[in-house]
Amino acid sequence: MASGEPSPGGGAARRPLHSAQAVDVASASNFRAFELLHLHLDLRAEFGPPGPGVGSRGLSGTAVLDLRCLEPEGAVELRLDSHPCLEVTAAALRRERPGSEEPPAEPVSFYTQPFSHYGQALCVSFPQPCSAAERLQVLLTYRVGEGPGVCWLAPEQTAGKKKPFVYTQGQAVLNRAFFPCFDTPAVKYKYSALIEVPDGFTAVMSASTWEKRGPNKFFFQMCQPIPSYLIALAIGDLVSAEVGPRYDLLFMPPSFPFGGMENPCLTFVTPCLLAGDRSLADVIIHEISHSWFGNLVTNANWGEFWLNEGFTMYAQRRISTILFGLFFPGAYVCCSRLTHSRQHMDITGEENPLNKLRVKSEPGVDPDDTYNETPYEKGFCFVSYLAHLVGDQDQFDNFLKAYVHEFKFQSILADDFLDFYLEYFPELKKKRVDIIPGFEFDRWLNTPGWPPYLPDLSPGDSLMKPAEELAQLWAAEELDVKAIEAVAISPWKTYQLVYFLDKILQKSPLPPGNVKTLGETYPSISNARNAELRLRWGQIVLKNDHQEDFWKVKEFLHNQGKQKYTLPLYHAMMGGSEVAQTLAKETFASTASQLHSNVVNYVQQIVAPKGS
Numbered sequence: 386m387a388s389g390e391p392s393p394g395g396g397a398a399r400r401p402l403h404s405a406q407a408v409d410v411a412s413a414s415n416f417r418a419f420e421l422l423h424l425h426l427d428l429r430a431e432f433g434p435p436g437p438g439v440g441s442r443g444l445s446g447t448a449v450l451d452l453r454c455l456e457p458e459g460a461v462e463l464r465l466d467s468h469p470c471l472e473v474t475a476a477a478l479r480r481e482r483p484g485s486e487e488p489p490a491e492p493v494s495f496y497t498q499p500f501s502h503y504g505q506a507l508c509v510s511f512p513q514p515c516s517a518a519e520r521l522q523v524l525l526t527y528r529v530g531e532g533p534g535v536c537w538l539a540p541e542q543t544a545g546k547k548k549p550f551v552y553t554q555g556q557a558v559l560n561r562a563f564f565p566c567f568d569t570p571a572v573k574y575k576y577s578a579l580i581e582v583p584d585g586f587t588a589v590m591s592a593s594t595w596e597k598r599g600p601n602k603f604f605f606q607m608c609q610p611i612p613s614y615l616i617a618l619a620i621g622d623l624v625s626a627e628v629g630p631r632y633d634l635l636f637m638p639p640s641f642p643f644g645g646m647e648n649p650c651l652t653f654v655t656p657c658l659l660a661g662d663r664s665l666a667d668v669i670i671h672e673i674s675h676s677w678f679g680n681l682v683t684n685a686n687w688g689e690f691w692l693n694e695g696f697t698m699y700a701q702r703r704i705s706t707i708l709f710g711l712f713f714p715g716a717y718v719c720c721s722r723l724t725h726s727r728q729h730m731d732i733t734g735e736e737n738p739l740n741k742l743r744v745k746s747e748p749g750v751d752p753d754d755t756y757n758e759t760p761y762e763k764g765f766c767f768v769s770y771l772a773h774l775v776g777d778q779d780q781f782d783n784f785l786k787a788y789v790h791e792f793k794f795q796s797i798l799a800d801d802f803l804d805f806y807l808e809y810f811p812e813l814k815k816k817r818v819d820i821i822p823g824f825e826f827d828r829w830l831n832t833p834g835w836p837p838y839l840p841d842l843s844p845g846d847s848l849m850k851p852a853e854e855l856a857q858l859w860a861a862e863e864l865d866v867k868a869i870e871a872v873a874i875s876p877w878k879t880y881q882l883v884y885f886l887d888k889i890l891q892k893s894p895l896p897p898g899n900v901k902t903l904g905e906t907y908p909s910i911s912n913a914r915n916a917e918l919r920l921r922w923g924q925i926v927l928k929n930d931h932q933e934d935f936w937k938v939k940e941f942l943h944n945q946g947k948q949k950y951t952l953p954l955y956h957a958m959m960g961g962s963e964v965a966q967t968l969a970k971e972t973f974a975s976t977a978s979q980l981h982s983n984v985v986n987y988v989q990q991i992v993a994p995k996g997s
């Protein structure tokens with residue numbers, strides 16, 4: 386960051402970063418040419434029928450960008466990320482003039498340029514080039530109705546069913562369809578917003594402060610620099626409940642596509658979590674961990690997403706271990722998720738380039754389309770490996786603190802992190818731990834496939850063994866009823882049941898009739914309300930073509946739209962019998978309107994792949 390202002394961390398000059406040179410092929414903007422000092426959004430929300438047309442739902446107003454030119458030679462235009470769904474109607478430019486306090490904003494010309502299927506460039510031309518270090522303000526008047534960045538829900542798609550709702554989901558590259566911006570995690574800036582809502586509605590944003598201005602206006606300010614993808618807005622008939630100081634959770638409508646989204650000061654979470662078990666705590670711990678890993682220290686481009694998610698998984702499991710005891714639930718959740726990414730690798734092939742920690746982003750490919758478990762679980766393994774090299778947990782915890790302090794409010798690459806790691810532990814640097822054969826840092830980052838090192842999970846085994854043995858009994862041609870009845874599963878925790886079902890799924894299809902008996906034997910599983918159990922029961926039902934329970938799959942997909950549950954079930958249906966495939970098509974036809982647009986696209990690909 387080339388800022389003349391005191392660095393946000395205060396104190397001494399900061400180290401030069403590898404990320405200062407990093408490209409972001411997912412951004413159409415010329416973000417290296419300017420420093421974005423501040424963004425202000427002044428928007429009015431209107432609810433109505435889906436557009437276009439008079440009175441249709443939309444956000445309209447202005448985006449104001451305060452910039453400083455960083456080009457030594459000056460710049461003739463500002464190029465921003467935008468999207469065809471943003472209707473920009475005017476652009477104006479305000480330049481510093483000696484002697485005038487508030488110089489007038491002058492209209493300037495602008496045009497758009499195609500970029501990719503997920504965005505376009507919005508180019509604002511300067512009548513005279515701006516010079517190096519010059520400060521300027523660009524004002525854009527625009528409106529956004531339907532589009533991938535702003536998700537409008539009709540009243541019947543909300544939990545209350547009375548009022549419509551709107552929310553934005555920025556990660557990874559969707560906020561360019563919410564406001565024109567430098568839509569890259571490489572750039573961080575402070576923002577403010579004035580949001581006008583209809584009578585009886587409340588607006589919330591990922592901001593550090595908010596206040597009401599008049600009956601229908603909400604003013605927000607984010608006093609710390611954040612990347613574009615973390616700016617989030619939701620408007621609806623919101624009810625509030627106190628959670629904790631400076632940390633708000635927003636329970637989203639059922640169609641919210643993720644478990645949680647770490648919008649700073651305002652985490653969005655799926656209502657699936659209200660199942661009343663530990664999974665709620667895990668997701669909240671995960672999202673809170675993002676306050677440091679991801680939000681404070683951010684990947685400079687989406688190819689380094691593991692810096693956000695691998696560290697967050699590590700922090701999440703450290704915290705869970707401290708809160709809930711050494712092996713619960715962290716160690717287990719971890720082996721379940723590792724099984725999961727094993728499944729993913731088995732499906733995609735170990736050599737799939739997406740199974741690398743550092744993904745090479747290709748121009749034109751939406752970073753969201755490369756989303757998988759690798760940055761989470763292989764990232765977790767790499768961080769665990771680095772902790773293992775240190776050998777002392779306290780020392781490593783202290784290192785993590787120092788790491789966050791070193792890079793806070795910045796966006797980095799793995800190289801920045803690894804340089805710092807070796808500097809912090811000079812004895813490891815001297816031992817050349819970065820090139821131990823088989824465990825080279827370079828191999829970790831750039832080779833696909835199974836991680837070279839797995840953290841020791843054996844303590845979790847004693848909890849998992851009974852589940853594994855029970856699954857084995859259910860896979861037998863002749864059921865050993867006595868042995869099965871001898872295992873009481875009622876005291877089992879959700880994570881043990883999940884593990885049991887994962888094993889059953891691995892062994893499926895079971896011999897004919899076994900799944901029916903299994904469902905009757907354990908109604909707490911086959912009629913569960915917990916989403917993790919419902920997902921797995923659905924997968925088992927489909928894999929075994931147990932049609933009697935197909936209605937449960939349908940009901941589950943009607944009740945929520947989380948990507949993590951929705952996609953595997955559609956995969957399972959389309960990989961199943963003709964009846965299952967019909968179920969997929971019917972369910973999709975009747976639920977598509979309530980799903981997030983990304984999820985719709987992915988399900989579309991599963992149900993009716995292009996080119997087939």
Ligand SMILES: [Zn+2]
Nearest residue numbers: 671675694697
């Ligand atoms: Zn995360």
